[in-house]
Amino acid sequence: MKNMDKYDYCLLDSATTHSIFNNKIYFSSVTLCKAQVKTIAGSAEIIDGSGNATIVLPNGTTLHIENALISGRSNKNLLSFKDVRRNGYHLETLVENTVECLCVTSYVMDKRIVHEKFEATASGLYCVQIRAFESYATMPWKLVNPDIHGLWHDRLGHPGTTMMRRIAQHTKGHPLKDTKILMSNEYFCESCSQGKLIIKPSIEKVGYESPSFLQRIHGDICGPIHPASGPFRYFMVLVDASCRWSHVCLLSTRNVAFARLLAQIIKLRAHFPDYPIKKLLMSIVQHWE
Template sequence: MNIIMTLFLICQILFVQMDQQIMCSSHESNKSDVCLADCATTHTILKSREYFSNLNLADANVQTISDISNLINGSGRANIMLPGGTTIHVDNALYSEKFRRNLLSFKDIRQNGYHIETVNVNNREFLYVTLVSNGKKEVLEKIPALSSGLYFTHIRHVETNVVLNKKINDPTTFILWHDRLGHPGSSMMRIIINNSHGHPLRSHKIFSAGDYNCASCFQGKLIVKPSPSKIVVESPVFLERIRETYVDIFILTCGPFRYFMVLIDASTRWSHVCLLSTRNVAFARLLAQIIKLRAQFPNNPIKTIRLDNVGEFRSHAFQNYCVSIGITIEHCV
């Protein structure tokens, strides 16, 4: 038993020495720093200031597997380059001069639009950093694995990180193309940027909806998708289809009003409430509201009115008026 344990420890020591020789030899040849790609770390941690284009020095604690340690000396925006020329932009990287190695978070790789997958080649495990462009997957980086199971690579600083930083974080160009492309979301913007040419957005940060103000996007959130059971072809334009709901009031604090009538547009959140003292004035109020809408929105004619809960009585005068101006009346069955 002791002999087996001794052989196991010797093998472990040899594997560690081999891993150190591999990392050191690669580091000397490429004049770069060793970096471990880690899926468990929440932030990228770098040892050198040269990777940061904007660094705020402030001591902070970091929680490791064992305990909480005071190892962080600052944080900021960093730019690093992998051996294959892939540039990783990290918005909130941590700076620690006491850390033994640099750590690259999987999260920051994914936020740059790259994908990560594990591949076994000739009984050797690699971590592939890929990019899907024009429907084709391209392998950008091959990160090998050590005998301990950790993935290691080498990083070097970007010479023009200050210039790249200005391009990436300037929202003016991004908002301009966001408006030209029809106000897509951040995920769709990333797909369009990676699969098209003729724009300067490949080196720009993909802003989320909370990073900039877009009036058209805010107004678009007010639109309600109509019910498929009511509209089977496409969404109508504003005021093209109005639904009228007629309800009794059972609350005794409404004064002389015993009923209320609600008009709702099928394509937007426009609505109007009419208080009624008797049911006999329902069509008169509805007719008055139609006249107001025709005067206020002459370019949006009303084409259909759907009446709910009033099928028990009808107004021939109201129906004749609607037919004369081209409005179709529908009743619930």
Template sequence: MNEGITEQLLKLDLKSAKKDESFNNNNKNYRGRGRGQGRGRANEQERDFNNNNQEREENSTRGRGRGRSNSRYEKSQVKCYNCNKFGHFAKECRAPKSKVNEKVNYVEEERKEDDILLLAYKNNEKCEDGTWYLDTGASNHMCGKRSMFVELDETVGGNVSFGDDSKIEVKGKGNILIRLKNGNHQFISNVYFVPNMRSNILSLGQLLEKGYDIHLKNNYLFLKDNIGTLIAKVPMSRNRMFLLNIQNDVAKCLKACYKDVSWLWHLRFGHLNFGGLELLSKKEMVRGLPCIKHPDQVCEACLLGKHFRKSFPRESSSRAQKPLELIHTDVCGPIKPCSLGKSNYFLLFIDDFSRKTWVYFLKQKSEVFGIFKKFKAAVEKESGLKIKAMRSDRGGEFTSKEFQEFCEANGIRRSLTVPGSPQQNGVAERKNRTILDMARSMLKSKKLPKEFWAEAVSCAVYLTNRSPTRSVWGMTP
């Protein structure tokens, strides 16, 4: 009887030894601290599984103890045999075995090429025109459709390198017009035109250079402008990318404008906004002006010529009660290239009471004092009034000794802005912007050389003096 018990004990020891050996070799089974076996999960590469575990993705063992042990295999150190990335197994890899279908950043440098662009690109994925990938690996914004550009400089070249070692030539750089949620329009500027590229790319690096703030939190990308206003909140997609849907807009073709009366008068008034044209028509400020209707389209030349900038105050702290009580002045330039008359600057004088504007063209800033004396003599003789005050910045052309002595001798009070605060001379600064916007729009619409800028500025001043302004409601300067 004792021999039988001994034999049974020996068999139990042999079974226990085999179990321990299997545990140490395969490292697949885990035991809980309860009286029975614990329940756990572990995954291995297919090539490492034995015949009993190849058909199962997870191994589970059940225990009958009070507690339960849930031990998970640490995947952070696991390298996928298919894509050579860490964090998952080959059978979990989403990339096909033939080639990787994940987004990659590919860098290739050649000294002979001027522009080799970094690109994060996903193969075999179709992209709608309004979908843009926000990419930290791209050095520039890129788009593959010529029709999306409202302005394109085809002299810009270079190459884009893709993840499959292919290259596509850059055929230009330009601006793309988009419509914001509030109905306003804006440009995506300095976008490279890469023909046949499937995806539109927004370079986060290029946005950072322009002062945008980019913040990642809780699987969202937050994009803010330079004053902290939230521009976009982009969720992370399943493939860990950030896609932004932007509505592309098409500008009104100028060739189709001439048959439309409203568009025709918009062009005649130097691309004056349609609100101003409607006011001219309703108040009958202009003889022969027909009824103006605000169109749904946007003017291509206006968008190209009128840039969005930080606004200046529309109103000064105190308004003049009579003409020539206060004159605002400012010099704009140097402007390249020089005009047909070899001028590099233009000088504006604005009457605070009526907002009437005078323009003079200069080759050098040193001519300002002489021009001011001519301007003073002309307007005082024409109106029969005297200039009482003048507001300007602290440029050397306005603070010279001879200028100061002349103003004191003629009873002209000077008002100089604080250094670094152009907003204090907001009337002149804003008028500069209005004149330049109109001039650029006219040159763009007619495709004239930049050397005609002085003629365009002169025409713009003539038109603004005959256009409505909020500062003088119901009348023109």
């Protein structure tokens, strides 16, 4: 069956912002998207995607429509006046034998040419017969996923741009060759950016000070831990500012932190009597569940 010879009906509407078709044969490609349309009964998700469509009117007038919508659950097709005007045609109404008609016209050398003529129905709407463009009706339909490049980039283990282009050019069975993103550097991968991020060391706030051993100790209490390590849900970390000495102890509650801290200070003073502790900076980092 030749789809190009099959006619379908379409309503011409001056109030709609986008043309909506319920058959994929009018599209060269469709980008998947979900959109809500407000109706009298409320909002409904009836839009399956969008893309460039081409339709042919009964007398052979071809209309190319950008960003047309596709809805497989729609009962009728809808053609916007705006899309007709964008193709360089005018829409004029006239009355012939007490019958109101809508004409698709154009002007060449100040001469008015009528390309199509549609009679109004009993409801006052204009119903038009349309058919698919010949090249679209015979070509295989392509469904484009806007994030297909990111999907394969993730599956292949986040290769670089050069490696991604080589893989796409020398493998079969995927639609990556048809994506324009391989020829540009517009793709952004958050995971790759975080993995290649280089953080410079922060500037020392106290550059002139060189504390000796145990002159300044920093401490943090973190928790609660989830899942808990037995009866312990918190831990305390003590780090000396002058060397790599550190101490970690587990806490059942934060109420025992002071006793553990005091016991550790007594041990340090007993083991290193020549290095008194002058400063102790404590901070509490709490993660709420």
